[in-house]
Amino acid sequence: MPEVARSYVEYVAAAWGISAVVLVVVAGRALVAARQVRARLKELEDGE
Amino acid sequence: MFGLANPERFMRFSAPLVGPLWIAAGLLLAAGSWLSLTAPPDYQQGDSVRIMFVHVPAASMGLMAYAALGVSCLFSLVWRHPLADAAARAAAVPGAALTGLALITGAIWGKPMWGVWWTWGDARLVSVLVLFLFYLAWLALRAAIEDESKAARAAAVLGLVGLINLPIVKFSVDWWNTLHQPASLLRADGPSMTAAYLTPLLTMMAAYAVLFAAVWITGVRTEVMGRRLRTLRARRAMEA
DSSP, X not given: OOOOOOOOHHHHHXXXXXXXXXXXXXXXXXXXXXXXXXXXXXXXXXXX | OGGXXXXXXXXXXXXXXXXXXXXXXXXHHHHHHHHHHHSOOBTTTBGGGGGHHHHHHHHHHHHHHHHHHHHHHHIIIIIOOTTHHHHHHHHXXXXXXXXXXXXXXXXXXXXXXXXXSOOTTOHHHHHHHHHHHHHHHHHHHHHHOSSHHHHHHHHHHHHHHHTTHHHHHHHXXXXXXXXXXXXXXXXXXXXXXXXXXXXXXXXXXXXXXXXXXXXXXXXXXHHHHHHHHHHHHHHHHHHO
């Protein structure tokens, strides 16, 4: 069986780390925007 | 589907879907990450094979998100559906982020495996960069025009033009002799990888797809609520 190649864990850590940050930012941005708009809408509708 | 173009009906239909979609995305991401990080190292690529489990889902969802944006643009331009522009707007930022992520993780994999971060001579790499630029141009154009209906129409035309790039991205590895490897999942004779890698890859692809669906539907709902908010504020201002 061929020998296992160099592990390249530093590249794996970089790719997974960047992916985690991007996914958290994309998901967080969507959830925060939804919460803010919902709160403002409720505030305005309650005031009517 | 046309019935859902009514914002009220869409809000009623999507309300019970949002929570379960976010939970399913979290669970699939956790399961996919576990399977990806415990898969055996590849005998040639070593641990760098694990980069594929974040790169391939990001690339495929970047492409799918543009298809969603393009189809929404078609509905916006031809049928003037009230939700279509909102759907296109909600797909643009996550689509751009996923495509950017595919470019970055691809470069991180390319350096140890090909010896280069980037090459202009590869049709797949360049066509994905063009896709990313289409996203940025769409977002810039949509934000640059003040009049909402004019902005929606101009962005819809650009969104439709960008659809031409999707088959070029998909088939670039078949049409040209590229450094990028040919398709290993969607092939006439079935996937060309072992179950040890196929299972984590498909789980991560499902996770990214469900996460995109959650972000997209949440985004469309936010757009609808935002428009209602602007209408209420305008009404208030007129009454005052």
